Amino acid sequence: MIKGLWFLRGLRKGIVTEKFPEVKPGEVALWSTALKGDGNPQCPVEAIVDGKWIFDRCIFCRKCLPSYAPNGNFNIFKVRKKEPSFNKSFHLFPFDSGACGACNAELHNIASPQYDMTRFGIFFTNTPRHADAIVIMGVWTQGMKKALDLALDAMPGPKLVIALGACAATGGIMGKGALAEEKYDVVIGGCPPNPYTILSALEKARGD
Amino acid sequence: MHWYRNDEPQGRFIGSTANMDIYAETYTNASARQKESTYRKADQEFIFSYGPASGMLESSEIDLFTPGEIINHVDVGTDVRKRILRLARSNPVDALMKIERINGFHGASHAICFISALEDAMDIIPDRKLQYNRIVQIECERIRSNLMVIERMAQAAGFGVPVNQLAFLREKMSRIIGRRGGHRYFFGVNSINNSCFNTEVIGKQTGSVAEDFNDIFRGLSESKLFINRLQDNGINRDSLSIGPAARASGMMHDARMDSGTLPYEDTSYAIVTNDEKDAYGRFMVRAEEIEVSSNIIKHLEKRCRDLGKYDYSMKDGEGMARVESPPGDLFCSVKIAGGKLESSGYIPPSIRNIESFRESMKGNIFTDFHFNWESYGIWVAEAGVVLQ
Ligand code: SF4
Numbered sequence: 001m002i003k004g005l006w007f008l009r010g011l012r013k014g015i016v017t018e019k020f021p022e023v024k025p026g027e028v029a030l031w032s033t034a035l036k037g038d039g040n041p042q043c044p045v046e047a048i049v050d051g052k053w054i055f056d057r058c059i060f061c062r063k064c065l066p067s068y069a070p071n072g073n074f075n076i077f078k079v080r081k082k083e084p085s086f087n088k089s090f091h092l093f094p095f096d097s098g099a100c101g102a103c104n105a106e107l108h109n110i111a112s113p114q115y116d117m118t119r120f121g122i123f124f125t126n127t128p129r130h131a132d133a134i135v136i137m138g139v140w141t142q143g144m145k146k147a148l149d150l151a152l153d154a155m156p157g158p159k160l161v162i163a164l165g166a167c168a169a170t171g172g173i174m175g176k177g178a179l180a181e182e183k184y185d186v187v188i189g190g191c192p193p194n195p196y197t198i199l200s201a202l203e204k205a206r207g208d
Numbered sequence: 209m210h211w212y213r214n215d216e217p218q219g220r221f222i223g224s225t226a227n228m229d230i231y232a233e234t235y236t237n238a239s240a241r242q243k244e245s246t247y248r249k250a251d252q253e254f255i256f257s258y259g260p261a262s263g264m265l266e267s268s269e270i271d272l273f274t275p276g277e278i279i280n281h282v283d284v285g286t287d288v289r290k291r292i293l294r295l296a297r298s299n300p301v302d303a304l305m306k307i308e309r310i311n312g313f314h315g316a317s318h319a320i321c322f323i324s325a326l327e328d329a330m331d332i333i334p335d336r337k338l339q340y341n342r343i344v345q346i347e348c349e350r351i352r353s354n355l356m357v358i359e360r361m362a363q364a365a366g367f368g369v370p371v372n373q374l375a376f377l378r379e380k381m382s383r384i385i386g387r388r389g390g391h392r393y394f395f396g397v398n399s400i401n402n403s404c405f406n407t408e409v410i411g412k413q414t415g416s417v418a419e420d421f422n423d424i425f426r427g428l429s430e431s432k433l434f435i436n437r438l439q440d441n442g443i444n445r446d447s448l449s450i451g452p453a454a455r456a457s458g459m460m461h462d463a464r465m466d467s468g469t470l471p472y473e474d475t476s477y478a479i480v481t482n483d484e485k486d487a488y489g490r491f492m493v494r495a496e497e498i499e500v501s502s503n504i505i506k507h508l509e510k511r512c513r514d515l516g517k518y519d520y521s522m523k524d525g526e527g528m529a530r531v532e533s534p535p536g537d538l539f540c541s542v543k544i545a546g547g548k549l550e551s552s553g554y555i556p557p558s559i560r561n562i563e564s565f566r567e568s569m570k571g572n573i574f575t576d577f578h579f580n581w582e583s584y585g586i587w588v589a590e591a592g593v594v595l596q
């Protein structure tokens with residue numbers, strides 16, 4: 001029995017990191033993927049307008065079933081600005097403006113061994129001064145406004161401003177967006193976004 | 209109202225909504241509970257502030273009052289990220305979408321508690337199979353939540369390998385959940401008198417997570433370095449404490465035992481307690497409860513297969529429910545009038561856990577802070593929400 005030797009315990013488990021993005025993920029929860037369908041069913045957040053599904057408003061509540069259903073495509077994000085200089089290393093500052101915890105957990109999850117963000121050179125930092133991108137989660141809240149302004153100011157350029165999830169992007173069902181939607185360089189859809197969606201969006205944002 | 213009655217206080221105190229005090233069996237009009245006096249900073253003290261955006265999982269404002277090393281007082285500000293949810297006069301079904309997003313990490317507990325209060329108000333007695341299905345969901349959520357708490361305690365100790373192994377298991381749990389309900393945080397899975405969570409052979413999968421966890425648990429328990437950081441750290445003497453914090457202080461406080469909302473009496477449930485009272489006790493209780501939850505799931509999985517499609521019709525009334533969410537008692541009350549929510553009450557576990565944490569921090573040293581905070585499994589998201 002190996003006692004307390006964590007290094008050996010780690011080796012015993014072998015490599016568990018998936019080969020994403022070279023190999024397609026085997027398992028994505030359906031209600032974090034694009035919706036496809038017809039018509040204009042009632043939607044609590046007006047994410048279906050003129051028969052068009054608007055990814056960054058959708059809270060994946062299933063109220064539009066059966067007119068609309070998820071199709072398994074997890075690439076639900078928009079990149080307005082790419083920053084290739086973050087190709088080697090990409091430091092993210094997570095910012096919780098008023099999130100429910102699920103976006104926070106999914107962002108945290110890209111560090112888990114299945115995804116292992118570090119193999120892409122992606123890291124978290126706990127200060128905006130060392131950040132290449134700020135990842136904003138949750139709705140606008142009065143108390144976090146000043147902290148958000150300060151964080152945005154403190155970041156050195158070039159920088160990216162990323163919305164993670166419907167709340168940050170458009171307010172979803174919980175309030176209004178943390179910033180006006182057009183202020184984001186990258187918008188990642190989901191409530192919460194799937195870890196594969198987050199990784200794909202981050203990779204795209206640095207020009208991959 | 210089936211489970212609660214307006215009467216003299218009976219059973220332990222659970223918490224207060226805007227106008228009611230809730231006990232294990234009864235509720236009363238809210239008493240004028242004495243608010244804690246405001247602590248005044250002593251001359252030799254300075255305030256070390258964490259947050260609001262500090263790289264912790266959530267935003268919060270934590271002020272540690274210290275003359276240098278010993279912590280004399282702690283303030284935890286949850287208002288900084290206050291979310292105001294307007295529920296009054298809304299359709300109960302629409303309100304549910306907001307309730308499950310109060311604390312998304314505990315979306316099943318929140319949805320099931322709120323739905324149970326609605327069903328109580330509407331005189332719906334859910335089918336036993338549906339109730340078992342709900343228990344399975346909450347126990348899956350508890351396994352994932354306990355893994356997260358222990359992972360973050362190991363992270364505070366800088367133990368890279370167990371942190372990664374626990375994160376691996378947590379992701380495995382999220383996939384098990386996502387596969388069975390279409391959503392990794394149970395959003396949209398539960399509705400009034402229904403659930404679309406598929407429990408087929410779930411016991412084997414959660415059982416394998418619990419087994420793998422046991423190996424990590426043994427490793428952590430054998431590590432003097434890890435245990436030393438937890439022992440005597442954050443001794444909890446709060447007699448009103450709830451959830452794993454209470455059970456780690458030897459108190460049999462558990463809504464699975466003393467709430468009629470879900471039929472835990474039909475399961476193999478045995479309460480886990482510990483007398484250590486400190487962060488180590490909370491670690492032990494959380495760890496042992498993973499096994500307990502896994503056993504409950506195994507016990508129930510076959511008994512909640514082939515759920516029917518249960519109908520209901522909207523009815524006016526008042527209802528209350530309480531479930532044991534991973535960090536402790538979660539309470540919801542509703543009043544439906546004219547098919548709309550007229551009022552609602554909500555007591556999240558993190559309110560009490562923050563109080564217990566604050567008290568337990570007194571006399572500890574600065575470096576104990578992270579271990580102790582994580583050991584309570586506090587979610588600021590639920591403590592900083594206001595229902596209107
Ligand atoms: S899932 Fe809900 S939010 Fe998304 S489009 Fe359908 S109804 Fe709208």
Ligand code: SF4
Pocket residue numbers: 098099100101102103137138139164165166167168172174190191192193309312
């Ligand atoms: S987008 Fe959804 S998951 Fe993310 S914080 Fe908002 S409610 Fe929670």
